[in-house]
Amino acid sequence: MPAGSAVWGIDIGQCGLKALKLRAAPDGKVEVVAFDLIEHPKILSQPDADPEELIRGALDKFVSRNDWQSDQFVIGVPGQQTFARFCRMPPVDPKKVPDLVRFEASQQIPFDMDDVVWDYQTFATPDSPDLEVGIFAMRKDLIRKHIDYFARLGITTAVVQTIPAALYNFCRFDRQEEVEKGTALVVINVGAQNTDLVIVEPNSAWMRNIPLGGNSFTEALVRSFKLSFAKAESLKRTAATSKYARQIFQAMRPVFAELVAEIQRSIGFYSSTHRDVELKRVLALGNAFRLPGLQKYLENNLTISGGVLKPERFSRMAASATINAPQFTENILTFAAAYGLALQGLGLAQINANLLPSELARVVLWKKKQLYFVATAACLALAGVLPWTRNFLDRQALASAQAAEAQKVTKQIIQEAQRLKTEFEKVKSNTADKDASIKQLIELQQDKALVPQVLALVYEAMPPASLPLADVKTPADLKRAVESKKQPRTQRRQLLIDSLGIEYKEDLATADITVASTGGMRSAGPQAGAGMMVFEATGPIGARGPAGPSTPTSTEGAGFTVHVSARLLYGESQSDVSRFFTSEYFPNLRQRFAQANLGFYIPEDDPKDKTKVYLHMSPAPRQLGAAQSSTVARGGLDVMTSMGPPGGLGAPTAQTPANMDPVTGEDMSTDWVVEYAFKIKKGEKPAAAGKKEGG
Secondary structure (H helix, E strand, C coil): CCCCCCCCEEEEEECCEEEEEECCCHHHHEEEEEEEEEEEECCCCCCCCCCCHHHCCCHHHHHCCCCCCCCEEEEEHHHHHHEEEEEEEEECHHHHHHHHHHHHHHHHHHCCCEEEEEEEEEEEEECCEEEEEEEEEEHHHHHHHHHHHHHHHCCCCEEEEHHHHHHHHHHHHHHHCCCCEEEEEEEEEECCCCCEEEEEEECCCEEEEEECHHHHHHHHHHHHHCCCCHHHHHHHHCCCCCCCCCHHHHHHHHHHHHHHHHHHHHEEEEEEEECCCCEEEEEECHHHHHHHHHHHHHHHHCCCCEEEEEECCCCCCCCCCCCCHHHHHHCHCCCHHHHHHHHHHHHCCCCCCCCCHHHHHHHHHHHHHHHHHHHHHHHHHHHHHHHHHHHHHHHHHCCHHHHHHHHHHHHHHHHHHHHHHHHHHHHCCCCHHHHHHHHHHHHHHCCCCHHHHHHHHHHHHCCCCCCCCCCCCHHHHHHHHHHHHHCCEEEEEEEEEEEEEEECCCHHHHHHCCCCCCCCCCCCCCCHHHCEEEEEEEECCCCCCCCCCCCCCCCCCEEEEEEEEEEEECCCCCCHHHHHHHHHHHHHHHHHCCCCCCCEEECEEEECEECCCEEEEECCCCCCCCEEEEEEECCCCEEEEEECCCHHCCCCCCCCCCCEEECCECCCCCCCEEEEEEEEEECCCCHHHHHHHHH
16 A cells, blocks of 8 residues: 555445545554545335435445545445355465365355355464464355446445454454453444444454344334334434333333344354453444443343443544544444455455455556556657667767867877787786885885884883873973982982984894994983983994904894993992893893784893993092993893993083083983893794793
């Protein structure tokens, strides 16, 4: 059903025509677009009535005062003219269900199968393998008679449904909260000639037609008071306000009793075959329940716990002015069947069987697709014209001067492409030179991150200083920290790196990392400020220390030598400096360089070539003696320290006296000038080496 389209549900009964026009609304509800109630001048079953003429008159009036041309129609047929049976099927393959139902229908329907239109609806319970099938049938001549009433006016019928099935669809949609597992709702729809009894379960249904209705009450009054049918009908409708109300109800009492007895008999039969189902409530429908006393009489004689309820409104209709109209609210009991019919047209019904003859159903289907056929034909015609039109326009364009110029440019582009293709083929055949250049470019990029990583690790290895340097951002901050701490420079444990040099070695084993005070490193000088570093990659480190070069015993492969020049603000003697480096700084440095995934590491010592630690002291101003040296096995690390005025740190300026810190104004003659060096090898550290280091 297209969004926004509307459906008419038409119920033509003995007393009048009931029509309801619905369309889908938000939140799972429906909207009443329009309704109509047209009463026949006479009841169709009256002896002097012409049913066909009365029905035609009601339909003529309907089409004259309603907008219906673009809407879909679902019409209902009386339950007494139809056949309905419900039976259980054994668990079978779904593909075999139609054949099994067809056989069951031929056994159940009491007419020749060629003379009826039939359809079926399956009901499945989620927790049960059994399948229940409802079979619905009606004689073809009766269906055609109903359809002809509408066809005469140009109305195309989309669906033909029985009134009891429409009542079931109404309850399953509008009263769904009252239909729960293990319970059932009893619907009693009292019509003019017959009463439809429908028992509604969540996944099943049961229906029976009782040949008693509103006319039965009228006929009782005809017999009791010797009146005409028309006068008796009028007396019945005004019984509640008549001064003869007691006599009227006394005359109708036998019909009350007979109707209740038939309903009790039907409910008793149902209960005997559905012992696990509790009958929850009775829903009273039809204008016959406007008779005072009928509802109460049923409540007193039917043993159903929920009692008998006459609905005063439909719960799943969206609020609108239409459903609040007095004519609608006063006759709400008669619109339930039309409601259920329209729901099936909207695709919101549980029973979707359709008794429309197959040949007429095909006409309806083709009519629905007519618009698509017209659109398809138009598209085909357009598709046939477009290529010819495009070809004509292309020829016109190619004949222009602009097209000639474009062709010339195109030829030039093609020639250039051919030339480039030829050059590409030549280059493709000789790629050795290009490959070598590409490899060189790649190699240049391989170790570009090594220098920053080494610099970071050397810095991270420094032991914590005794000054609170975490918040120091400017020279002024540093001066305030020094003044607040009031700690001698020889106790601050600060290592200020002045310069760092890295040199690549093809054979790391032959590389000499011995350092001397006159080596190739240069200091930034005091004027550069505390902690400032000058980064440079130097050549050979210069003069070797007293021990001379070490002689390798094995080839280590390619790597780098790292030389660091720094000042140490710690220690009163050279032993203090030696302990600082050997016990704190160098272990930290080794730990940093032993991390995984660095791409380099500090190699292990050769047992025959111990690393040297040189301590050099200048003669001024502390006069601790000549240069001294000592040897410490530190695996890949050499250190040289100089004590005294930082002569290697640069000459003093006119504003800054020699040996005075330019930031704090302190004497720097107690600082130690230190140089140390170590090797790093490319690659990941071997596992065996890691175990040795850990030991």
